[in-house]
Amino acid sequence: MAELSRRKMLLTGGAIGAATAIGISAAARAQAAKPWSSQWDPEADPVSARLLDEGVVPQVNKLLWNWERNDQPLPAGLPDYLVDFIERARQLPEWADRTKLERAAQFNKSRGLYLNLLNGVGGGMLSTAIPKEAWSVYYSKGGADMEDRVAKTSLLGFSVGSLNAYRPDGDCIVQAVKTRLVHAAVRHLLQQSPHWKWGIPISQEDILVTWHTLPTYAMRKLRDWQVPITAADSQAYLHVWQVTAHMLGVRDEYIPQSWAAANAQSDEVLPPNMGPTREGVELTDILLGQLAEQTSPLSVSRPLVNALARYLVGNQIADWDGIKREPFWEPLIATAWPALVKFREKLIPLPLVPEVAWVLDEAVRQYILLFLTKAQETKIEIPTINRPE
Numbered sequence: 001m002a003e004l005s006r007r008k009m010l011l012t013g014g015a016i017g018a019a020t021a022i023g024i025s026a027a028a029r030a031q032a033a034k035p036w037s038s039q040w041d042p043e044a045d046p047v048s049a050r051l052l053d054e055g056v057v058p059q060v061n062k063l064l065w066n067w068e069r070n071d072q073p074l075p076a077g078l079p080d081y082l083v084d085f086i087e088r089a090r091q092l093p094e095w096a097d098r099t100k101l102e103r104a105a106q107f108n109k110s111r112g113l114y115l116n117l118l119n120g121v122g123g124g125m126l127s128t129a130i131p132k133e134a135w136s137v138y139y140s141k142g143g144a145d146m147e148d149r150v151a152k153t154s155l156l157g158f159s160v161g162s163l164n165a166y167r168p169d170g171d172c173i174v175q176a177v178k179t180r181l182v183h184a185a186v187r188h189l190l191q192q193s194p195h196w197k198w199g200i201p202i203s204q205e206d207i208l209v210t211w212h213t214l215p216t217y218a219m220r221k222l223r224d225w226q227v228p229i230t231a232a233d234s235q236a237y238l239h240v241w242q243v244t245a246h247m248l249g250v251r252d253e254y255i256p257q258s259w260a261a262a263n264a265q266s267d268e269v270l271p272p273n274m275g276p277t278r279e280g281v282e283l284t285d286i287l288l289g290q291l292a293e294q295t296s297p298l299s300v301s302r303p304l305v306n307a308l309a310r311y312l313v314g315n316q317i318a319d320w321d322g323i324k325r326e327p328f329w330e331p332l333i334a335t336a337w338p339a340l341v342k343f344r345e346k347l348i349p350l351p352l353v354p355e356v357a358w359v360l361d362e363a364v365r366q367y368i369l370l371f372l373t374k375a376q377e378t379k380i381e382i383p384t385i386n387r388p389e
Contacts, residue, residue: 037205041249047085048184061381071168089177093246101166103236108161118218122312126213129320134280136201140186141383146286151378176247178380185382193386209273212266215241225341281322
């Protein structure tokens with residue numbers, strides 16, 4: 001009955017293409033065609049706007065600094081309307097499946113190397129080729145300090161892939177709720193910027209576009225690389241991202257209920273929302289420069305990072321992002337990476353290999369966060385200003 005209820009809740013999948021792919025009715029397709037590009041977050045938006053208008057954001061950020069665990073009570077002293085919002089927003093949807101969430105954690109454990117690379121580098125390069133996202137990042141406060149911006153974004157991304165993401169002692173709920181409040185604050189602030197000319201940012205569609213640069217893109221690449229994935233693992237990985245979309249404020253009827261729906265929705269919303277921008281090129285250069293610095297102890301140069309990014313996202317998006325061509329490194333990566341994947345997959349079934357792989361992948365994640373945060377504690381905080389000029 002729970003699965004049936006969930007199917008009804010997510011039936012529309014979010015787009016006409018997705019609806020066709022899963023064979024739902026014409027009425028449901030009409031529901032899927034609603035103008036989600038002009039829908040935002042009616043629950044979070046007034047909360048963040050009121051916090052900003054009342055000038056209490058610095059105090060709220062201070063109070064929420066040590067709110068870290070999913071099961072942790074909220075600190076005393078927060079405005080009542082914020083407490084009411086967070087207590088509602090931190091509840092998992094009724095259709096969340098604990099068994100699938102646990103299976104997704106185990107999938108991340110064995111495939112962390114690929115997923116970190118795809119979500120971090122691949123997803124990052126895709127996001128800078130999305131004009132509305134590039135503009136939102138560039139002209140908001142985070143655009144002035146991309147190391148800090150990437151570090152805070154990584155907190156949510158790494159949290160989704162952690163073993164205890166949605167367990168009581170995890171922090172994915174906390175990171176998602178804080179991110180939702182940040183999105184609402186950015187929506188409020190950017191409209192006041194003299195440089196902003198693109199309407200209200202971070203719509204439901206915008207969030208879904210970014211969402212597809214993560215799980216949908218990652219699963220497609222894993223299939224392209226012929227990584228063996230069971231149906232149960234595939235469904236579990238989709239499920240953890242479905243739950244995360246809900247926790248970020250995406251309406252349930254827009255969340256794809258299957259990989260067929262996700263692929264169809266991705267094909268519908270990504271192409272018209274992608275292209276080159278000056279801001280995207282600038283952000284890409286900063287991100288790849290950071291990646292080259294992160295890997296400098298391994299003697300990995302910027303040309304190799306450029307070639308890796310091109311391999312992950314393809315030439316069109318790489319050209320939009322202004323990533324230089326690297327004639328020496330590109331064919332080498334195109335040959336070496338598939339061979340590495342095949343070799344690694346032969347080892348995965350051996351005893352203790354998933355555990356060792358997770359330790360190594362986790363060490364890499366911690367190193368990246370350590371570099372990005374400059375060894376300082378970093379938390380997601382609600383902004384109070386746009387990009388300083």
